[in-house]
Amino acid sequence: MARDDISRGQAERLRGLDEAARAAKTFELLAGNGAVWVWGDEDEILFTENGERRTLLPIWPHATVARLENEGEVSGEHAIRIPVQVFLDEWLPQLKDDDAAIALFPVDDRHAAVLELDEFRSRMTAALRRN
Numbered sequence: 001m002a003r004d005d006i007s008r009g010q011a012e013r014l015r016g017l018d019e020a021a022r023a024a025k026t027f028e029l030l031a032g033n034g035a036v037w038v039w040g041d042e043d044e045i046l047f048t049e050n051g052e053r054r055t056l057l058p059i060w061p062h063a064t065v066a067r068l069e070n071e072g073e074v075s076g077e078h079a080i081r082i083p084v085q086v087f088l089d090e091w092l093p094q095l096k097d098d099d100a101a102i103a104l105f106p107v108d109d110r111h112a113a114v115l116e117l118d119e120f121r122s123r124m125t126a127a128l129r130r131n
Contacts, residue, residue: 005033011064015107022105022112029061031127036087037066041076048103050114056103057095058111069106088124092117 006014017025030036037060039046048056060066063079070077082091095102095117102120105112115123 005063006065008064008068011062011068014062014065014105015068019110019112022107026059026061026105026112027123027127028131030084030124031131033061034084036082036084037061037063037079038082039066039070039077040080041074041078045080046070046077047100048106050103054114055098055100056111056114057091057100058103058106060105065105065107069108084124084128088121092121 014022014025039058039060046058048058050056058069060069060079063081066079070079101117102115103111104115104120
């Protein structure tokens with residue numbers, strides 16, 4: 001199980017940003033930290049659906065914010081760290097096969113953005129170049 005990677009106070013400040021600010025900050029943090037955080041257990045990763053029943057993979061920029069969003073919902077689930085390059089090289093092709101999209105930094109079921117995989121890759125690649 002991942003430990004807190006930022007303080008609860010820092011996590012709450014990030015969670016308090018509006019959707020556009022959370023989206024921009026997410027790419028900055030992912031590039032800087034080199035990791036994407038998802039939620040799940042040893043057997044499954046959490047996916048959700050939007051109103052059109054599209055499969056979405058929620059991701060977060062820190063374990064702590066993922067935990068604040070999901071903790072206590074299902075016993076045994078926790079934040080899972082995925083290196084950004086592994087996410088881009090291995091996870092995105094699988095998500096494409098599953099016709100899924102990315103739910104960026106959800107807070108109280110409000111996504112900072114829902115991104116198609118090509119857009120996520122483009123924005124992530126740009127953020128990595130800037131970093």
